[in-house]
Amino acid sequence: MANARCASSVTSSKELHDIFQRLQATDDKICRLLASFVDVLMHQKVPRHGLLRVGSTVEGAALCRWFRSETGAREVELDTMYVIGSIPDTGKHVVESVASKPGFIRLKIENILHAITLEPAVLETGRVEPFLREPSNTAYLSSRRTKEIAAKQLHFKDDDGYIKMIVGVLFGASEVRVTPFEEIQGPSAMLNISLSLSSGHLFDVSIDSVPAIKLDYWPANDWKTRQPRYWPAPSIVETIVQNGCHIVPKTSPGGDEDNEWRLSFSLAEKKLAENRNPVQKESYFVAKAIFYAHLKMEIEGQRLPSYAIKTVMMWVCEEQPDSFWEDNNLEDIVGAILEKLEVYLKAGTLPHYFIPEINILETMPELLIRESKEKLSEIKKKPRDFMPPYVSAIQAFATTLSEKMEQGLQLVQLFANFVKL
Numbered sequence: 040m041a042n043a044r045c046a047s048s049v050t051s052s053k054e055l056h057d058i059f060q061r062l063q064a065t066d067d068k069i070c071r072l073l074a075s076f077v078d079v080l081m082h083q084k085v086p087r088h089g090l091l092r093v094g095s096t097v098e099g100a101a102l103c104r105w106f107r108s109e110t111g112a113r114e115v116e117l118d119t120m121y122v123i124g125s126i127p128d129t130g131k132h133v134v135e136s137v138a139s140k141p142g143f144i145r146l147k148i149e150n151i152l153h154a155i156t157l158e159p160a161v162l163e164t165g166r167v168e169p170f171l172r173e174p175s176n177t178a179y180l181s182s183r184r185t186k187e188i189a190a191k192q193l194h195f196k197d198d199d200g201y202i203k204m205i206v207g208v209l210f211g212a213s214e215v216r217v218t219p220f221e222e223i224q225g226p227s228a229m230l231n232i233s234l235s236l237s238s239g240h241l242f243d244v245s246i247d248s249v250p251a252i253k254l255d256y257w258p259a260n261d262w263k264t265r266q267p268r269y270w271p272a273p274s275i276v277e278t279i280v281q282n283g284c285h286i287v288p289k290t291s292p293g294g295d296e297d298n299e300w301r302l303s304f305s306l307a308e309k310k311l312a313e314n315r316n317p318v319q320k321e322s323y324f325v326a327k328a329i330f331y332a333h334l335k336m337e338i339e340g341q342r343l344p345s346y347a348i349k350t351v352m353m354w355v356c357e358e359q360p361d362s363f364w365e366d367n368n369l370e371d372i373v374g375a376i377l378e379k380l381e382v383y384l385k386a387g388t389l390p391h392y393f394i395p396e397i398n399i400l401e402t403m404p405e406l407l408i409r410e411s412k413e414k415l416s417e418i419k420k421k422p423r424d425f426m427p428p429y430v431s432a433i434q435a436f437a438t439t440l441s442e443k444m445e446q447g448l449q450l451v452q453l454f455a456n457f458v459k460l
Contacts, residue, residue, distance in 0.1 A: 052370040055325065055423045058430055059369075062102065063324050065437040069115070070096040072444040076209055077117055077246065080202065091251075093305035094118030095345075098312035099320055103327040104345075105433050107335055113436065114243040120285060120305060121189055123157060125253040130154025134254070135179075140291040141396040142302045146180035146252075155180075155252070179298040182288035189250035206232055206244075209447040210440070213237050236443075240436060251285040251303060258284065258302060259393045270356045271314050279307045292402055304393045311353060318364045322372040323352045325422065329377065332427050333414055338407040347399055351380045353392040373422045381415040384408050 074092055095101040096117050105113050126134065133154045137143040146155075203215045214235035234242040257263060257280040271279075289301035315323070330348045355376050364372065383389040383400070387408060391397035400408065418425045 052368045052423065055426065056321070056369045058434065059321055059325050059328075062430075062434050062437065063099070063321060065434065065441055066100065066102045066324070068441045069437060069444065070099075070101050072441065072448055073115060073117055073244070075448055076205075076444075077119065079205065080246070089122045090248075091120045091122060091306065092117070093120055093309055094247075097309050098349075100324045100327045102433070102437055103324065103331050105437075106328045106332040106427055106430075113240065113433075113440075114245070116245045116247055118305075119246065119248045120251040120287070120303070121193060121248050122253055122285070123185070123189055123250050124155055125255055126155050128256040131254075131256060134258075137291060137294065137299060140294065142391065142394050143289075143291045143294065144286060144300050144302065145295075145298050146286075146300065148178060148180055181297050182290075182300050183297045185250055186288040193248050202232070206234065208450050209444055210234050210242065211237055211443040211447060212242075236440075242440070249287050251287050252300075253285055254283045254302075256283055257281075259304075261395075262393045265357075268357050269360050271311060275310065275314050279310050282306055282310070302394070307393065308349070308353075311356075315356065316364060318369075318372065319352075319356055322364075322369060322376060323349075325369065325373045325426075326352065326376045328430075329373070329418060329422055329425055330380075333418060333425060334411050336407075336410065338410060339404040341402070341404055341407055343403065343407065343411055344399065347383075347389055348376075348380065350389060350392050350399055351376060351383065354390075355379055357392075370421070370423055374419045377415055377419040377422065381412060381419060384412045384415065 073096060077090075077092065094116065095103075096115065101115055102113075104116075131154075133147045133149075135145045135147055137145060202217050206212065206215050206217070212234040216233040218231040218233070230246045232244045232246075234244075236242055263276060263280050268276075284306060285303040286300040287303045288299075290296045290299045291301070312320075327345070327348050330343075330345070335342050335345075359375075363375075367375070380389075387398075387400060389399040391399060
């Protein structure tokens with residue numbers, strides 16, 4: 040195995056802490072500014088209450104993907120959910136589990152109008168027919184058709200150059216390229232914005248919007264009562280359960296591409312991220328940065344999903360008492376998180392945090408798992424030695440970018456009051 044060690048400029052756990060404390064603060068600022076930009080961009084396409092920001096730009100550590108390489112474009116993905124309807128507890132009879140595929144469901148069409156409320160803007164005339172797979176098939180609500188219709192609502196053309204204008208102002212960019220994704224990939228409709236900044240750096244922003252239906256009840260009852268649990272607090276568990284979850288149009292491996300939906304716990308994950316203590320937030324940031332720097336290699340066309348390190352972090356937070364976070368230094372905690380990932384890789388099973396019957400590693404190639412285990416066996420011993428030497432350059436770029444965005448956002452918001460998409 041090739042040695043994964045970096046010529047790291049980080050010489051102590053304290054220096055690791057200082058660097059990532061600054062980077063984490065800048066990450067928070069950039070994500071907050073990007074959230075305001077998305078509000079400006081989408082305010083006339085989606086009702087404000089219907090668009091939820093999820094993923095790393097609200098959970099923290101969005102800039103960790105920059106650690107994949109020293110050069111090339113810096114990227115940020117803004118994940119959103121376009122909530123097109125809801126199913127109350129009294130409507131759960133239309134939700135049908137897919138046999139032998141935990142986490143995946145179908146929606147039975149029979150009597151569905153009494154069990155689901157759909158946004159009129161998406162339904163066009165308020166009828167359910169546009170969502171059916173075929174006129175002759177009235178068994179299930181079509182996830183594929185739902186995705187297609189919702190994508191039309193969110194489609195960006197930028198024929199008048201408005202997006203280019205506000206993006207150029209926001210980032211101080213010398214060149215802007217806006218690419219609406221004509222083909223819907225996975226469950227998402229996307230808009231990609233590529234920038235050439237005056238500093239010479241490249242920067243990419245992807246807005247990823249997935250249609251979702253809210254379940255106003257909690258489907259993962261085992262998680263609600265799971266013990267022992269050090270985290271989150273019982274009050275947070277109760278809040279998460281009361282908030283319910285979502286379903287998104289996503290097909291299981293080898294499943295029905297027309298009619299399957301997947302449970303999404305993004306709202307719960309957002310709440311959990313908000314309730315991490317400062318040490319947990321910082322250690323997750325460092326662990327995720329190392330994950331991107333050393334464990335995102337492509338083997339047999341696949342990479343370990345970033346959801347893997349997030350899932351490991353949630354398990355570690357649940358299983359470790361307060362003393363673990365209070366008595367250990369940052370490097371030791373990061374090492375323990377990476378060691379936990381190694382344990383799961385050795386077992387070939389990483390249980391989903393809310394539905395443990397789901398194995399997040401199920402479709403990963405054996406060679407990818409083996410190579411990842413070998414790298415982790417070294418990294419976990421002394422994580423700071425594997426911190427990329429360009430971490431300071433990332434911090435400098437992030438600081439400059441946040442300053443430009445802060446200056447540009449006021450002008451962008453002013454323009455938005457007069458110009459329509």
